[in-house]
Every structure is written in C-alpha cells, then in structure tokens.
Amino acid sequence: MKLCLRFLLGVGALLLLLPSALAHAQSQAAAGYHLVQKITVGGEGGWDYLTVDAQARRIYVARATHVMVLDEDSGQVVGDIPGTAGVHGVALVPELHKGFTSNGRDNSVTIFDLATLKVLKKVAVGQNPDAIIYDGAAQRVFTMNGASRDTTALDPKSETVVGTIALDGRPESAATDGQGHLYINLEDKSQVAVVDSRKLAVLNRWALAPGAEPTGMAMDRKHKRLFIGCANKLLVVLNSDNGRVVTTLPIGAGVDATGFDAETGLAFSSNGEGTLTVVHEDTPDKFSVVTNVNTQRGARTMTLDPKTHRVFLVSADFGPPPAPTPERPRPRPSVLPGTFALLVVGK
Numbered sequence: 001m002k003l004c005l006r007f008l009l010g011v012g013a014l015l016l017l018l019p020s021a022l023a024h025a026q027s028q029a030a031a032g033y034h035l036v037q038k039i040t041v042g043g044e045g046g047w048d049y050l051t052v053d054a055q056a057r058r059i060y061v062a063r064a065t066h067v068m069v070l071d072e073d074s075g076q077v078v079g080d081i082p083g084t085a086g087v088h089g090v091a092l093v094p095e096l097h098k099g100f101t102s103n104g105r106d107n108s109v110t111i112f113d114l115a116t117l118k119v120l121k122k123v124a125v126g127q128n129p130d131a132i133i134y135d136g137a138a139q140r141v142f143t144m145n146g147a148s149r150d151t152t153a154l155d156p157k158s159e160t161v162v163g164t165i166a167l168d169g170r171p172e173s174a175a176t177d178g179q180g181h182l183y184i185n186l187e188d189k190s191q192v193a194v195v196d197s198r199k200l201a202v203l204n205r206w207a208l209a210p211g212a213e214p215t216g217m218a219m220d221r222k223h224k225r226l227f228i229g230c231a232n233k234l235l236v237v238l239n240s241d242n243g244r245v246v247t248t249l250p251i252g253a254g255v256d257a258t259g260f261d262a263e264t265g266l267a268f269s270s271n272g273e274g275t276l277t278v279v280h281e282d283t284p285d286k287f288s289v290v291t292n293v294n295t296q297r298g299a300r301t302m303t304l305d306p307k308t309h310r311v312f313l314v315s316a317d318f319g320p321p322p323a324p325t326p327e328r329p330r331p332r333p334s335v336l337p338g339t340f341a342l343l344v345v346g347k
Contacts, residue, residue: 033278033293036310037344039075043068046335047314049089049131049257050303056114059303059312059342060090060099067101069117072305072312075342079117084110091132091141093156100156102132102143109143109152111159121159125152135176138197142182144171151184153200163200167193173257175219175226177240183226185214192217192226192238206243211236216258216301218267223284227267229255235269235279237287249289251277256300261309266290270313272300276345295343310346 045064052059057072067087069079086105092114093100101110107129111121126145129152134141140162141154149170153163169186171193176182181203182195190212194204208214213231220227225246226238233253237246254272261268267287269277274297278290298315305312317339321331 032347033276033291033311033345034347035293035295035343036346037075038296039342039344040338041068041070041075041077041314041340041342042338043077043340047301047316047340048087049301050312050314051090051092052303052305052312053092053094053114054305054307055094060092061314061342062087062089062101070342075344081110081112081117081119083119086128088130089132091134093134093141096156098156100132100134100141100154102129104128104130104146107145109141109154111156123154123159123161125154125161126150126164130171131173133174133176133182135180135182135197137176137178137180140197142174142197144174144184146170146172151182151195153197165195165200165202167202169193172215173217175217177219177221177224181240183217183219183240185217185228187213187215190214190230192228192243194243204243206238208236208238208245210234210248211245215256216269218258218260220260220262220265220267220281220284222262223281225281225284227258227260227269227279229258229269231255235267235277246285247287249277249279249287252292254300257302259302259304259311261304261306263306264309266309268302268304268311270295270300270302270311272298274299274315276302276311276313293345295345296341299343308346310344313343313345314341315343316340 048062059070061068067081091100127147129143131144169189172185172187174184182197184193211230216229218227224240228236235249251269252271252273252275259268265281267279276293296315299313317336318333
C-alpha cells in the first residue's frame with residue numbers, strides 16, 4: 001500500500017511539472033528566432049503597416065502614395081496599387097476577394113480586387129484614417145480615424161459606410177475577438193475602447209497604466225489576452241474580458257506594431273530602434289521575454305504568417321534629415337534611394 005501511494009504521489013508530482021517543463025521547452029525553442037534574410041526591394045515612399053495574405057503568399061506594404069505587393073517567398077514585387085494618398089494599412093476580406101486600404105491624406109478607403117489588384121471603388125471615411133481592420137463576426141471593415149477621433153464602419157459587400165462611432169480619443173491599432181467585439185488603442189488617452197462591432201456602440205474604456213501612448217495591438221483569442229505596445233517601452237498584457245492589466249514586459253523603443261502566433265504562444269513587438277522583442281505566453285497569466293532579435297533601425301511595423309511562423313518587417317537606410325520648416329520643425333531623416341528592404345525573421 002505504501003509503495004502504491006509513493007508511486008501515485010510520484011506520478012502526481014510529474015504531472016504537475018509537465019506544464020512548466022513544456023512551457024520551458026517552448027520558450028527555449030523560441031530563442032532560436034533571428035534575422036533569416038534581408039531582401040532589398042527599393043521603390044519610392046515611406047512605409048507604415050504590413051499585411052500578409054498567407055493563402056495567396058503575398059505581403060501588402062503601405063508606401064505613402066501607393067501599396068507595394070510582394071511575393072512572400074521571394075520578396076520580389078509582384079504588383080502595385082496606386083493612388084492611395086497617405087496610405088497607412090490594408091485589410092483583407094478573402095471571402096469577397098477584396099482588399100481595403102486606409103488613405104490618411106485624402107480621408108478615403110480604396111477597395112481593390114485581391115486577384116488582379118484592380119481598383120474597384122473609393123469610399124470617403126473619417127479624417128486621417130490610420131489602421132484598418134476586418135471584423136468577420138460583424139462582417140464589417142473599420143478604419144481608425146486619428147484626426148476626427150472616431151472609427152468608420154463599412155459594409156464590404158455593398159462597399160458603403162454603415163456608421164461612425166465617436167471615440168473621444170485618437171485611435172491607433174485595433175484587434176477583434178471574432179465574437180463581435182472590437183478593441184481600439186486610444187493613443188492620446190492611454191486607454192483601450194471596447195466597441196460592439198454589430199451595434200456600433202462603445203461598451204467600455206479601460207486604462208492601460210502603467211503603459212502610455214499605445215500603438216500596436218494583437219490578440220490571443222483563446223485566452224482573451226490583448227498585447228499592446230506602448231511608447232514608454234512596455235508591452236501591456238490586458239484581459240479582454242474585464243480590462244485588467246495582467247502584466248507588463250519590457251520592449252525596445254519605437255514600437256508601432258505587435259503580433260501574436262496562436263500555435264507557438266509567442267507575442268512580438270517590432271521596435272523602431274531596430275529590435276524585435278519576442279515574448280512567450282507561459283500560461284495565460286505568466287509571460288516571459290525570450291529574446292530581442294536585432295533587425296534594423298526604422299523597422300517599427302511587422303506582420304506575421306501563422307503558417308510559417310515567420311515575421312516580416314521593412315526598413316531602409318537613412319541619411320541626414322532635411323532642413324526644419326515651420327510645418328515640420330523636427331523632420332525625419334531622409335531615406336537613401338534604393339535601400340528599402342524586407343526583413344525576414346524566423347528560425
């Protein structure tokens with residue numbers, strides 16, 4: 001009887017250790033992430049968000065006045081969507097074979113065909129649309145309008161605006177839970193607004209302290225965790241059920257995008273200083289920084305392929321900044337021609 005009891009106690013202890021051992025093994029495997037490849041792409045214009053189409057093996061890159069379309073496997077240019085003044089991002093609606101761009105300079109959305117890249121229509125939205133996202137639960141596309149401090153909802157099927165939601169804050173990135181909730185970073189308020197994507201109503205506003213000036217947002221839908229990159233070099237992990245700050249983790253300076261890989265349990269923060277912070281979700285309440293991958297200065301945005309588990313970023317080489325003007329007292333450094341590149345991070 002004593003021998004049997006000891007055996008059962010030993011098995012119980014082993015079972016208790018298995019989850020932590022598994023988490024440790026996954027965390028160690030994640031440490032293998034590094035810069036796999038740098039592909040010089042060239043082309044004109046600055047850059048903002050990237051969007052990967054894992055099915056079509058394409059990457060859409062916002063380039064200020066146009067959208068550059070790259071082959072995911074080779075990094076080569078396979079197409080271009082012109083006439084997108086001040087473009088910030090691209091949202092995809094695969095079931096309708098349509099893509100949507102947020103054009104910040106002319107307050108519009110360009111709708112294009114995913115197969116041919118042909119422009120189908122242009123729709124007026126709020127002022128200075130920045131991030132753009134598709135919510136499959138509500139079957140609507142949302143633009144985050146920085147200047148008008150609201151979000152515009154579009155019906156992708158009819159290609160018309162169906163509503164505008166006032167946010168009382170400057171929206172940045174957003175995420176959806178697939179169940180009719182839209183989470184939006186309010187950069188100037190250091191808050192997250194929770195929106196009912198079907199009723200087009202604000203449900204909650206949650207403070208992010210100690211995080212400040214949130215930019216990038218990604219989500220673990222299974223465990224209901226939001227990963228929010230903040231300007232004060234913190235990644236805030238937020239409970240999407242109640243707005244509780246679960247924890248914060250150190251990241252690099254200049255974050256503008258985050259990502260989450262549901263299969264590996266890894267969250268990513270792309271930092272403009274030239275690093276990619278990799279965080280492992282040990283449990284839904286415990287997280288650890290695994291590594292900081294050296295990328296390139298200016299690589300502040302990213303996209304993730306959930307099939308290959310590779311992260312894609314873009315940047316370029318910089319020269320001296322232009323002379324200050326009253327309109328631009330602190331201009332950004334100039335981009336050296338022909339140096340724009342796609343960075344591939346993986347194992």
